[in-house]
Amino acid sequence: MLSRRILLLSAVAAATCLHVPSIAFAVEVKARSFIQDLADTAMNTVAVKDLSDAERALRFRNLFVNTFDLPEISKLVLGRYWRPPTTAEQRGEFQKLFEDIQVYTWTRRFKEYSGETLDIFGVEPDASGDSLVVSQIRRHNLAPINVSWRVRKDGETFRVVDIIVEGASMIVTYRSDYSGVLSSQGGKLDSLLAVMRQKADQLKAGS
């Protein structure tokens, strides 16, 4: 009786041992193809020539809100200012302005697109349970740029939570940037929102 139970247990243990790596492997493969698809879609829809600025911005915005985890990114960028006394409206406003700033920043980058390609080297599991897709942007005549994409499983697909460019995380950099503004404005979130609004308008005009 006992030996049968042990046998059963070891069979289950063996099965899980065999199973876990294959699940992890499947996640890695999917994370990789998610980033590859994201890059391909961006190349084929946003980076194409002869688009009006408005159309390009619209196309990027659609791609961006569907593939990036904006609520999570906003929360991480705002850090301690995300919690009360910050109101839900202020959070919503922050997320909207952050989205706008990203959209106009990236729209201009894609407008200047000149044949860069994305080379994916592999996928590393991350301490937080996310996956890190390690890649390089290859450029004509210039040194490649090291870019890692932190992606998080979201149902059947993934969402980008962070981009790490040459070792610098987008979230860490923005958090430091925005908290610099907040501390110079006496920690008033509305002042930060006003500066962000100004930035978004400025980027929109120049995109």
Add this chain to the structure above:
Amino acid sequence: MPRSVVARFAAPLFAIALLAGCATPPPADDKEAMMEWDQNNDPLEPMNRAIFDFNQAVDKALLKPVAQGYGAIMPQYGKDRVRDFIRNLRAPVVFFNDVLQGQPDRAMQTLMRFAFNTGFGIAGLIDVAEPGGIPYHDEDFGQTFAVWGIGEGPYLVLPILGPSNPRDGVGIATEWLVDPFNLYMDHIDRSWPVWTRAGVSGLEKRERLLAPLDEIERSSLDYYSALRSTYRQNRNAEVKNALNPTGLR
């Protein structure tokens, strides 16, 4: 000669530090504000911001326009030759640091590159080693000190040189003092090659950083904070030699 330059820079820096004073840390009971303070690692922020503003003014008036001019006039082939030559001239320093960091493989790479490029690449003008399968990598004394376990210390903006910290600043001074090229020129009593080289490598570096720095300035609200964060993260990755995706498992 190189020694006197270090001394000449140190004195005014110290004077500015005294004048500008330190930032006030948040009250100790505000834990999150304290964490932010620690994370920014910038107790000398008022002084740093003053030097940063000075650097920005010099950059806008002089360095950036010159780098833009160089970028526009010099054809890509010429830029590559300048870059290769400057890199090759630094190879002894890189080699020395590879050794001090206990990296014999990387030291051997640097040594082979120096031999090939100096011999077959017309005194280093053409990097023949890279296409031959020995890729370039950079090292400096700041990174070596970090590998030895020396912390970065508080964030420091150096006049003209920009974002740094005491560890990397001492690294820059050390390099200036032990670089064989500088030592030799000092020995034969010629200072113009040292200054010309410093000028050209600074120009080459500024030209390479034109687009990345513009990007950071354009997308940030507070350029100073964004640059500080980017510098410290990037430097940390360099120390760990983490910017080499081929090292991936």
